[in-house]
Amino acid sequence: MSPETQGRRTPGADLPDHPDRLWRSAEPKRAYDVVIVGGGGHGLATAYYLAKNHGITNVAVLERGWLAGGNMARNTTIIRSNYLWDESAGIYEHALKLWEGLEEDLGYPLLFSQRGVLNLAHSLQDVRDSVRRVNANRLNGVDAEWLTPEQVKEVCPIVDISPGVRYPVLGGTYQPRAGIAKHDYVAWGYAKAAADLGVDMIEHCEVTGLDVRDGRVTGVQTTRGPIAAGKVALAAAGHSSVVAGYAGVSLPLQSHPLQALVSELLEPVHPTVVMSNAVHVYVSQAHKGELVMGAGIDAANSYRQRGAFHIIERQMSAALELFPVFARAHVLRTWGGVVDVTPDASPVVGLTPVEDLYVNCGWGTGGFKATPGVGWCYAHTVATGEPHPLNAPFSLDRFTTGKLVDEHGAAAVAH
Amino acid sequence: MLLIPCPWCGPRDEAEFHYGGQAHVAYPEDPAALSDEEWARYLFFRDNPKGLFAERWSHTAGCRRWFNAVRDTATNEIHAVYRAGEPRPVIA
Numbered sequence: 001m002s003p004e005t006q007g008r009r010t011p012g013a014d015l016p017d018h019p020d021r022l023w024r025s026a027e028p029k030r031a032y033d034v035v036i037v038g039g040g041g042h043g044l045a046t047a048y049y050l051a052k053n054h055g056i057t058n059v060a061v062l063e064r065g066w067l068a069g070g071n072m073a074r075n076t077t078i079i080r081s082n083y084l085w086d087e088s089a090g091i092y093e094h095a096l097k098l099w100e101g102l103e104e105d106l107g108y109p110l111l112f113s114q115r116g117v118l119n120l121a122h123s124l125q126d127v128r129d130s131v132r133r134v135n136a137n138r139l140n141g142v143d144a145e146w147l148t149p150e151q152v153k154e155v156c157p158i159v160d161i162s163p164g165v166r167y168p169v170l171g172g173t174y175q176p177r178a179g180i181a182k183h184d185y186v187a188w189g190y191a192k193a194a195a196d197l198g199v200d201m202i203e204h205c206e207v208t209g210l211d212v213r214d215g216r217v218t219g220v221q222t223t224r225g226p227i228a229a230g231k232v233a234l235a236a237a238g239h240s241s242v243v244a245g246y247a248g249v250s251l252p253l254q255s256h257p258l259q260a261l262v263s264e265l266l267e268p269v270h271p272t273v274v275m276s277n278a279v280h281v282y283v284s285q286a287h288k289g290e291l292v293m294g295a296g297i298d299a300a301n302s303y304r305q306r307g308a309f310h311i312i313e314r315q316m317s318a319a320l321e322l323f324p325v326f327a328r329a330h331v332l333r334t335w336g337g338v339v340d341v342t343p344d345a346s347p348v349v350g351l352t353p354v355e356d357l358y359v360n361c362g363w364g365t366g367g368f369k370a371t372p373g374v375g376w377c378y379a380h381t382v383a384t385g386e387p388h389p390l391n392a393p394f395s396l397d398r399f400t401t402g403k404l405v406d407e408h409g410a411a412a413v414a415h
Numbered sequence: 416m417l418l419i420p421c422p423w424c425g426p427r428d429e430a431e432f433h434y435g436g437q438a439h440v441a442y443p444e445d446p447a448a449l450s451d452e453e454w455a456r457y458l459f460f461r462d463n464p465k466g467l468f469a470e471r472w473s474h475t476a477g478c479r480r481w482f483n484a485v486r487d488t489a490t491n492e493i494h495a496v497y498r499a500g501e502p503r504p505v506i507a
Contacts, residue, residue, distance in 0.1 A: 241463035252459040254436070255488070299434035300417070302488050303465045308416040310430045343459045400455040 022188050023067075023195035028202050031228035032060045034382060035220055037207050037243055038235035039063025040072040041183070041368060042360055044190035045375020046235060046382070048106075051197035053376070054383035059199045061191075062222060064206035068187030071237050074305075074337035075368040076260050076282060076294040078273055080117045080178035082137050082144050087393035087405045088346065089140035094390055095373025096177060102372055108189030110181045111287050115272045117178035118147070118156060120322070122167040122278040129409055130173045137175070145174045156272050158325050165321060167279050180273060180284050183368060190375070207236075210246040216355040217247060231356045233382045238303065238338030240361035247354045251361060252399050253340040256297040258365050259307035261315075261334040265289035269325065281318040291329060293319055297339060297365060307336040339364050344398075346405040349378055349391040358382050359396065421474045422482050422496050435471030437461040438483040439503060465489050469503045 034050060036043045039061045050056045063069075079099055081092035103110050121130045130146065137144035149161040152172045161169045195201055202224070209221030210232065219228040236243045238255045270285035283293045295315035298307045312334055319326055342348060342362035347370070349360045360378045363370060377388035387395060398404055417429035443449055443457055462468065468488050473481045485495045485506055495504045 239465070242465050250456075250460050251463075252461075253463050254461060255463055255465075300429075300470070300486075301436075301463065301468060302491055304489070304491055308429055310416055310428075340463075399459040400451050402451075 022192040023201045026060070026200035026202050028060065028062075028205060028222070028224050028227050029200065031219075032200070033058040033230045034233060035059075035227055035229035035231070036061045036233045036235055037220065038070075038237065038239075039067045039191075039201065039203065040070050040235065040237060041068065041187055041190070041371040042237070042363075042374055042378070043233075043235035044068065044187055044194060045371050046233060046360070046378045047199045048190050048194040048197070049376045049379035050383060051194055051199055053379060056383055057198035059194075060227065061194070061199060061201050062205045062207055062220070062227075063201070063203050064223075066203050067191055067201055068184065071337040071339065071367065072183055072187050074260065074335055075183055076284070076292050077180045077183045077286075077368060078117065078178070078275070078282065078284065079112075079181060079369040080175050080273075081142050081369070082117070082119070082133065082173060082175045082178065083407055084133050084136050084409055085405050085407065086140060088407055089137065089142050091373050091377065091390045091394070092370060093140065093142050094376065095370045098372035098376060099181065100177075102186075102189070106189040106193045108185065108192060110185045110189055112179065112181040113287070114177050114179040115284075116155065116174060116176045117273040117275060118152060118159075118172045118174050120152070120159075120172040120274065120276040120278070121170050122276065123170070126278055127170050130171065133409070134173050143175055143177050145176075147172050147174050156270065156274055158269055158323050159274060160322060160324050167321060169322075178273065180286070182287065186371060190371075207243055207246070210243070210357070212247050212354055212357075215353075217357040231358065231382055233358045233360065233378065235360045235378070237361065237363070237367065238340050240340050240359065244352070244359060244361075247352070247357055249352050249354060249357070249359070251340075251348060251359065251396070252342055253348075253362055254301050255303055255338050255340050256300070257302050257304060257307040257336040258294070258297045258339045259311055259315075259334055259336045260292065260294040261312060262286070262290035262292050262332050263326075263329040264332045266291065266329060270323075274322065276318065276322060279318040279321055281315050281322065283319060283323070290332065291326065294365075297341065303338050305336045305338055341365070344404040345407040347374070347394050348396050349374060350381055350387045350395040351385075352396065417491060417493070419472060419484070419493065420496050421477060421480075422498055423480060424474060424477045427474065427477060431474060431476035433473040433475040435473060435481065438469040438471045467494065467506055471499075
């Protein structure tokens, strides 16, 4: 949907109603072929592709709270695939291609809006890195353009490109196919489609232990009793270290709070998504009209879904630097989620030292955009016992071999 | 924002501090003797408990000294602060 068309609609007018019951909240059975730990976007997408692509339907998704109430409910919904390295381009672009057909595939509206993403450059080094990333993207078949400050202004008229500011905009990369989707609808769409194929959604069921016998996982202990499992697939985001620890598996993760916030509902003023690593903010305008902003993680490890206020303060000053027009907007809500960060800002997806136990974690601040892609590849990994070619580079052993996928440049604060 | 009791300066806002991650991670005595697995563990793997965690802080906007704290990552409560080189206190 083009920004022009959008400007003429009442904000929120196209939000569809949804049916009362999208999935059955199931009682746990005694055993499943596959138990997925974590009912967020990744867990639900994995369940869906296990059923759809691999015919494995005796699957339970265990969620300690309510479905998609963790980071899936707390992200800033940005979707893009303009990462630097081939490995990342592979999995994120696979995800973006799936996003482009996902509403049809799931038969559910997701408000997927390819309004583009701008990644701004504020220093000569930023410019060099950005142009390099544009070239790398193009070689990988990812749409990318380098824009001058004037072209940035054309795409997003409210960005201040005057040269006198503290961090002047020297240009930006632009990925036109990037955009946003409505995160809750994405979760509900996957949950409904997976449940229709026979997957059990089990809410308020926290995993408290993993049963390991002779180096092989055989089931899970939960707050709703033990459940036997042929295979266990972890998708627990910020709590991955805790859950994997039940099987004695160490992961190179640190859990941190990550905050976001929204303004009150405003008329459409912001036609795209703008991210800036240097001044630490990323902003889009949701369909209803809120400005949605995210920033960086709190420095200290924490499992509290709540961050420090000075992070918000810096984020607001960064936003005002770029968008002076926001000066009269108000913060309506702020919130936090717990994200699991890896040393190279790339995820860990694949096998573990424990047989039949699989791990998907380490997406840090940027897991939402990957939801369809990782669900697809992780389901393949779990179903076949072999890493999908697109997630093979993200195996746990890269920290031993040294073949890291360093995406701090393309991820950084603005994942 | 955390209120962090610097062992030298007293309680100050978190914004005055720099975080240093897990405490008591010693540099290997003979790095060349490590296997790839051991080296990976030293470089990339740190504890990530939901609960008590011994961690380093530097009071960068104050006395500029490093110290350690034991904080509960589930509640953010700081149970103890102690000087670098001192053993981790036992928290009941």
